[in-house]
Amino acid sequence: MMELFFKPKSVAVIGASGTPGKLGYVIVNNIKGSDFSGDVYPVNPKSDEILGYRVYKSVLEIPGEVDLVITALPTPKLTVMTMEACAEKGVKAVIIESAGFAEMGGDGKVYQEQIVEIAKKNNIRVMGPNCSGIVSRNIVTSIYPMTKKVPNGNVVLIGQSGLLAAGMASDIVENESLNIKQVCSIGNKCDVNENDLLEYFGAQDDVDVISMYLETISDGRNLTKIAKKVAAEKPVIFLSGGRTEAGAKAAMSHTGSIASNAKIVEAAVKQTGMIMADDFTELKDFAKVFSTQPLPKGNRIAVITLAGSVGVNVSDLCASHGLELPKLTEETTEKLKDMFDTPVSNPVDLYFSVTKIGFTKTLETTFPDAFRDDNIDAAVLILAGFEYTQEAVQKKIIQKIVQDVGKPVVVCMIVGYNKYKNVIMDEMGKELPVFPSLISGVKALSKLCEYGIRQQKQSA
Amino acid sequence: MTTARILSQAREEKRTVLTEIEAKQILAEAGINCTETVLATSREEAVSLCDRIGYPVVLKVSSVDISHKSDAGGVKVNLNSKEEVEKAFDDIMTSCRAYAPDADIEGVAVQSMAKPGTEIIMGMINDASFGPVVMFGLGGVLVEVLKDVSFRIVPIDKNDAIEMTTEIQGKKLLEGYRGQDPADVECLRDMLVKLSDFVDATPGIEEIDMNPVFAYKDGAVVVDARIILSS
Numbered sequence: 274m275m276e277l278f279f280k281p282k283s284v285a286v287i288g289a290s291g292t293p294g295k296l297g298y299v300i301v302n303n304i305k306g307s308d309f310s311g312d313v314y315p316v317n318p319k320s321d322e323i324l325g326y327r328v329y330k331s332v333l334e335i336p337g338e339v340d341l342v343i344t345a346l347p348t349p350k351l352t353v354m355t356m357e358a359c360a361e362k363g364v365k366a367v368i369i370e371s372a373g374f375a376e377m378g379g380d381g382k383v384y385q386e387q388i389v390e391i392a393k394k395n396n397i398r399v400m401g402p403n404c405s406g407i408v409s410r411n412i413v414t415s416i417y418p419m420t421k422k423v424p425n426g427n428v429v430l431i432g433q434s435g436l437l438a439a440g441m442a443s444d445i446v447e448n449e450s451l452n453i454k455q456v457c458s459i460g461n462k463c464d465v466n467e468n469d470l471l472e473y474f475g476a477q478d479d480v481d482v483i484s485m486y487l488e489t490i491s492d493g494r495n496l497t498k499i500a501k502k503v504a505a506e507k508p509v510i511f512l513s514g515g516r517t518e519a520g521a522k523a524a525m526s527h528t529g530s531i532a533s534n535a536k537i538v539e540a541a542v543k544q545t546g547m548i549m550a551d552d553f554t555e556l557k558d559f560a561k562v563f564s565t566q567p568l569p570k571g572n573r574i575a576v577i578t579l580a581g582s583v584g585v586n587v588s589d590l591c592a593s594h595g596l597e598l599p600k601l602t603e604e605t606t607e608k609l610k611d612m613f614d615t616p617v618s619n620p621v622d623l624y625f626s627v628t629k630i631g632f633t634k635t636l637e638t639t640f641p642d643a644f645r646d647d648n649i650d651a652a653v654l655i656l657a658g659f660e661y662t663q664e665a666v667q668k669k670i671i672q673k674i675v676q677d678v679g680k681p682v683v684v685c686m687i688v689g690y691n692k693y694k695n696v697i698m699d700e701m702g703k704e705l706p707v708f709p710s711l712i713s714g715v716k717a718l719s720k721l722c723e724y725g726i727r728q729q730k731q732s733a
Numbered sequence: 734m735t736t737a738r739i740l741s742q743a744r745e746e747k748r749t750v751l752t753e754i755e756a757k758q759i760l761a762e763a764g765i766n767c768t769e770t771v772l773a774t775s776r777e778e779a780v781s782l783c784d785r786i787g788y789p790v791v792l793k794v795s796s797v798d799i800s801h802k803s804d805a806g807g808v809k810v811n812l813n814s815k816e817e818v819e820k821a822f823d824d825i826m827t828s829c830r831a832y833a834p835d836a837d838i839e840g841v842a843v844q845s846m847a848k849p850g851t852e853i854i855m856g857m858i859n860d861a862s863f864g865p866v867v868m869f870g871l872g873g874v875l876v877e878v879l880k881d882v883s884f885r886i887v888p889i890d891k892n893d894a895i896e897m898t899t900e901i902q903g904k905k906l907l908e909g910y911r912g913q914d915p916a917d918v919e920c921l922r923d924m925l926v927k928l929s930d931f932v933d934a935t936p937g938i939e940e941i942d943m944n945p946v947f948a949y950k951d952g953a954v955v956v957d958a959r960i961i962l963s964s
Binding site: 493529532543 | 750800854856857858860862863864866868870876877880882883884885886889893896900939940941942944959961
């Protein structure tokens, strides 16, 4: 039944409007601008035509079957009445975007209960209320403005927040920074919750990475079961809101007084093999690394740098994030000895090689040799925004090497943001995970290694 | 069958707090090693039990109404003779009756004095969303300050238990610190899995504390236990 939300053949928008700027207008306009090729039925008792579509007075007047209903009505009371009409019409999937329900307390809570009751009785799945539904190339139910540009990629974002479905998605799409497929904002989760979505996306072959932001956990016991199964097959990145909340209940045991919601959520994330993100940027950054890089077999890292100090700093960061910097094999050391004044070590400081043969040539020779080394599972490549890095970046030399070697890499950019960010971060960032700081790159790589090692153990 | 009987009896009496003796009987039936703890309702009974268990012994007040036994003067440790036991029994009764005049005191729990080991805390709570959750950590006086504990959602398997015992900050203390014996971590993991299996199979339990558990280089024993039922 979840298919009806993501692959409907017909969609009705209840509370559709002909007035530009209103939610009921924006939704119809966004659907019109998407790749959706099914039937669109705007519903409004006072209009005849909106954006070229024939308008119906009620959902019951619509001639054909309706797979998905999107409501954008001004009052919760009207929404409840619409649910009754949907039940009569035989609709099985409804997205309620309007606010004013349980999140407001009081009457809002009662209205939400009424909706749940109608839904249960009639076997209707409800997303929301107080949500902005789905953004995808195929179907968009939110105020999100750039549907045509959604890449139909391999990453889905699930969140309770509307910001995620509109603001963050716009940013990602605008910058082509992440290959997203769908963004879901599930609001109050009166029926459809994270477990339904996790299970659904877990079973979709064209979804490789799931990123999830939750402020409340609907059914933790079930989440633990589902996440364990899904995370064994594909990475699930998890950001939990309200994590610092103290264990509020009056416990009679030590265990009870020490157990906080945060600690338990953290335990569940570890236990299921999900990957914990600490903020929205990480939710996106980790997804980028996981969706573009192969999984490493271990945690042995080569650090490739142009400056000794940066190499030292990265080494420290690697150590504190559980990554190792092993020596390169004798074979590699021997192969590279002419490039360096002293035997090559790890971090691999390219400086001497660059002074001898230039940056581009160094990248083409030294970097792949170190990266290919049998002692190495993955690499951190540090690029400085200097004039001489431009050629290598523009010729896509790094991308080609990474592709060729077949091991994961993260690129960290240091200095020169003002002048070269657009080339290194933005251009190269479309294909590789590029970070504006050493710690963000190292942390993301450590998560990739953690997951890779877990997968190795599982398949062993 | 002990567990079912204790639980139904508590329900009949509309109690959510089990006595330490009941808690240990339940845990023992779940396969978790506890110090032998027996109820004595009189001074004479206490003495004869101590003669059987062997000195040194510990006497603790047994009352579901007194949750802070030490504060009530209800705990006497390291008793080495009949005379000490008699005096301890009388002192406990006097002190507890003064501390909580309305408390229903069923007697004293007599138990053998476990030799000290590495102090561990194990526990369980029933989370509203996640259901039963088990805890492992270092026990002792700093447990509430340092909160150096690890949680997992029930049911846990052996690997979860391994992670729990290795992810606490103070894991080095389990390896034997400054000449102290290392803790039998294998046995502790086994206890965690047994605890998880037990609460998974037994609905209606709200909280369990095993605190302290003394871990030795060979084995471990629950010295004090507390079980709270769901109301």
